[in-house]
Amino acid sequence: MDIIAAKGLVxxxxxxxxxxxIDFAISKGECFGFLGPNGAxxxxxxxxxxxxxxxxxxxxxxxxxxxxxxxxxxxxxxxxMPQEVxxxxxxxxxxxxxxxxxxxxxxxxxxxxxxxxxxxxxxxREKSSAKIESxxxxxxxxxxxxxxxxxxxxxxxxxxxxxxxxxxSRRAVWDKLNQLKAKGTTLLLTTHYMEEAERxxxxxxxxxxxxxxxxxxxxxxxxxxxxxxxxxxxKITGRSLAx
Amino acid sequence: MRIKRAFRVWQRHFSVYTKLYKSSFALNFAEPILYxxxxxxxxxxFVTEIRGMPYINYIAPGIIASSSMFAAIYECTYGTFVRxxxxxxxxxxxxxxxxxxxxxxxxxxxxxxxxxxxxTTIIIVISLFGLVASPLIALVIxxxxxxxxxFAEISLIFVAKVPGIDSFNYFYTxxxxxxxxxxxxxxxxxxxxxxxxxxxxxxxxxxxxNICRAFALGNVAVWDIVWILVVAGLLAPYPFRLMRKRxxx
Numbered sequence: 001m002d003i004i005a006a007k008g009l010v011x012x013x014x015x016x017x018x019x020x021x022i023d024f025a026i027s028k029g030e031c032f033g034f035l036g037p038n039g040a041x042x043x044x045x046x047x048x049x050x051x052x053x054x055x056x057x058x059x060x061x062x063x064x065x066x067x068x069x070x071x072x073x074x075x076x077x078x079x080x081m082p083q084e085v086x087x088x089x090x091x092x093x094x095x096x097x098x099x100x101x102x103x104x105x106x107x108x109x110x111x112x113x114x115x116x117x118x119x120x121x122x123x124x125r126e127k128s129s130a131k132i133e134s135x136x137x138x139x140x141x142x143x144x145x146x147x148x149x150x151x152x153x154x155x156x157x158x159x160x161x162x163x164x165x166x167x168x169s170r171r172a173v174w175d176k177l178n179q180l181k182a183k184g185t186t187l188l189l190t191t192h193y194m195e196e197a198e199r200x201x202x203x204x205x206x207x208x209x210x211x212x213x214x215x216x217x218x219x220x221x222x223x224x225x226x227x228x229x230x231x232x233x234x235k236i237t238g239r240s241l242a243x
Numbered sequence: 244m245r246i247k248r249a250f251r252v253w254q255r256h257f258s259v260y261t262k263l264y265k266s267s268f269a270l271n272f273a274e275p276i277l278y279x280x281x282x283x284x285x286x287x288x289f290v291t292e293i294r295g296m297p298y299i300n301y302i303a304p305g306i307i308a309s310s311s312m313f314a315a316i317y318e319c320t321y322g323t324f325v326r327x328x329x330x331x332x333x334x335x336x337x338x339x340x341x342x343x344x345x346x347x348x349x350x351x352x353x354x355x356x357x358x359x360x361x362x363t364t365i366i367i368v369i370s371l372f373g374l375v376a377s378p379l380i381a382l383v384i385x386x387x388x389x390x391x392x393x394f395a396e397i398s399l400i401f402v403a404k405v406p407g408i409d410s411f412n413y414f415y416t417x418x419x420x421x422x423x424x425x426x427x428x429x430x431x432x433x434x435x436x437x438x439x440x441x442x443x444x445x446x447x448x449x450x451x452x453n454i455c456r457a458f459a460l461g462n463v464a465v466w467d468i469v470w471i472l473v474v475a476g477l478l479a480p481y482p483f484r485l486m487r488k489r490x491x492x
Contacts, residue, residue, distance in 0.1 A: 050338055053491050072248070072340040080338035086331035090259040099258055103251050103339035151339075 001064070003028050003155055003186045004049060008058035011044050018044045020210035021058070028154075031177075031187040033197045035233065036207035042190035043083060045207075046159045049188065050080045062155070076104060079153035083160045083190075085140045087132045093143060094119065094128040101150040111150065118146040122176065138169030145176060156180065158189040162196060174199055194229040204229075208237045244344035244483070251341055252349025253356070275310040275365055279303060282429060294431065303374035304455035305428030307383060308390075311362030312448050315391040316419055319354040319398035320411050327402070333490060347486045351395040358391025359384060377461030386454055389471050393447045396478040403485035422448045427456075447471060 004026040011019040019041040026032045034042040048055050049062060051071035060067045062074045088096050094115055101111035119125045122142035127135065135143065141161065148156060161177070162170040177200055181187055191197055197204050198218050205215045213236050214221070218229055225232040283299030293301040326332040336346055363384055369375055401414050425432060425439060426448040432440045443449045450467040457464035 052334075052337055072342060075338065076340045078338075082331075082334060082338070084331055084334070086335040088255075088259075088332055088335065089330055090263070090332075095258070099255050100335070100339070102254060103248075103336060103341050105247075105251075105340075147335075 001028060002026060002061075003030075004060070004062050004188065006045075006049075006058065006060045009045070009048065009055055009060055010057040011041070011048060011053075012056045018210055019048075019055075022207075022210075022212045024205055024212060024215060026186065026188060028186055029181075029184050030203065031181050031189070031201050033201035033204040034188075034190040034207055035192070035194075035197050035204045035229075036190075037192060037239075039209075040207040041210040042207055043159055046157055046188070046190060050078050050157050051075050076151065077154050079148035079151060079156045081141075081144050081148040081156070081158040081161050083163065085144060087140060087143060087147070089132045091132075092128070093124060093130050093132065093135070096132070096143065097147055097150055100147050104151040106150065114150065118149055121149070122146040123172075136169075138165055138172065141165060141169065141173060142176070145173065149180075153185070155186045155188065158187065160190055160192070162191075162193065170196075194233070198229055206233060206236055213237060244342075244348045246348075248341045248345035249348035249352060251339075252336065252346055253352045255336070256349070256353040257356075272310075272361070272364055274313070275306045275361075276368065278309075279306050279369070286429075300374050300376075301456075302429055303369040303372075304380070304459040305426075305452045306369070307362045307365045307387075307455045308426070308448055308451040309423055309428055310365045311358035311387045311391060312394050312419070312423070312451070314357040314361035315354040315394035316398050316415075318357045319350060319395040320402060320414060321408070323350050323399060323402050324405070324408055324411070327490070328408070337490070343487050343490055344483050347399065347483050350399060351392055351482065354395030354398065355388045355391030358394065359387045362387040375459045377459060379458045379461050379463075380455070383455050383458050386451075386468065386471065389475050390447055390451045392475045393471060393478060396475070396482050397447075399482035400478075400485055403482065403489040422446045425449075427452045447474060 002025040004024075006022060006024050009019055009022045010017065022045070034045060036042050047053050048060055048067060051067050051074055054068045063077055065074050067074060088099065091099055097115035097118060098108065098111045101114065106114070116125070116128075119128055122145055124139060124142060124146070127139065132140070145161070148158075158177070162173050165173065174196070177187060181200070187200070189196075189200065201218055203215060203217050204221070206213045221232045222229060225235050279299070279302065282302055287298035290298045292298065333346060337343065341349075366375075366380055366383065370380065398414075401411075405411065425435065425443050426446055427443065432443045432449070435443070450464075450470045453464045453467040454471070457467075
């Protein structure tokens with residue numbers, strides 16, 4: 001069964017068309033990546049999938065439910081790791097997880113041990129009572145990842161999970177994501193790092209100005225076009241990711 | 244909107260409040276006491292009586308009203324705006340089963356709760372000072388929730404419209420402060436020019452002051468209670484509609 005199915009998806013902001021009539025389907029256990037430069041429409045697609053905003057046209061189904069009809073039910077089964085750090089600065093590290101779990105109706109007797117378990121998973125146990133502002137960038141991203149797992153999601157949506165991180169922290173996040181993938185969690189991510197896509201994704205959709213140019217496995221794209229994914233991208237879209 | 248989901252937002256604010264209340268509570272509590280002392284004893288030495296009661300007894304119930312107003316307005320202007328625009332707390336919450344309407348309802352409920360917290364504190368203080376004649380004053384407490392909702396609704400409508408956080412100064416200077424001065428807390432508004440007195444009728448604070456003063460004397464201000472219930476209901480759709488537009492922009 002497809003975890004996500006989008007048909008004829010369009011999103012317009014006023015007269016600007018951010019997502020232009022795209023189709024894609026993502027199956028269970030897959031790691032699927034949206035690849036493209038800033039402004040390609042990746043984040044907009046993520047936001048529609050996790051029901052932050054409705055599409056202008058087209059149909060998007062997540063777990064076979066329409067995003068405009070059952071947003072709460074869909075969100076209950078999704079974990080979201082946003083591009084921007086939006087941890088709750090009024091709460092400590094452990095409290096961030098417990099309060100977040102409460103939005104999913106997870107009672108304290110469940111969420112407290114779970115929060116500790118997640119802190120262990122992202123190696124932040126010793127920071128449990130620290131203030132958010134005292135954490136490094138890499139720690140904040142790891143905590144965001146832990147927070148996105150409080151509801152044991154079947155689908156994890158990651159919007160540029162490692163942008164702005166140093167190579168060491170980036171590898172730490174990749175390592176965790178590979179562990180989740182091995183456990184069968186479906187991963188959907190956006191990135192403009194080719195290495196990230198090559199290491200994590202089973203399939204990638206290359207996006208440019210709101211359209212999907214191609215969908216394929218990174219390896220197959222490299223086999224067809226030659227070189228590495230960066231060069232593939234250049235050949236397909238006629239420009240480099242840095243543009 | 245579902246109450247349970249809105250309550251999750253309320254619980255988040257309550258968790259933060261119980262962590263930080265020592266620093267914020269004292270401030271909100273000190274200001275009304277300052278007004279009461281300065282006006283009650285200072286001005287009260289010259290204005291010995293209004294409507295047959297000592298000046299400090301006249302203004303004390305009004306301080307319940309103003310304190311509860313300030314609590315809801317600060318919470319749902321500055322507090323809400325910081326959560327929405329700077330801390331991105333709303334984005335984080337909206338990735339959970341909580342929806343925009345639940346979130347807005349949670350903000351309103353929390354603003355109204357703060358109205359109760361601060362208003363009730365003043366009720367206790369002025370009762371201890373012997374400034375309240377009737378135990379009926381306790382009946383004000385549930386009504387503070389209703390007026391708290393009105394102040395929260397107006398604040399959220401403003402939050403949905405302002406370009407930046409500095410704009411709140413307009414709200415405070417042009418709306419909140421005049422209301423505080425001309426709602427009958429410090430003097431009966433029938434001493435004002437009739438036009439100004441008419442404006443006061445359209446402000447929620449004026450009716451809350453009437454309600455507090457009536458209960459403090461053992462009376463019930465029926466029409467003022469009707470006014471706040473009707474207005475709370477009439478305003479209700481707008482914060483939802485406008486905040487949705489703002490958040491999705």
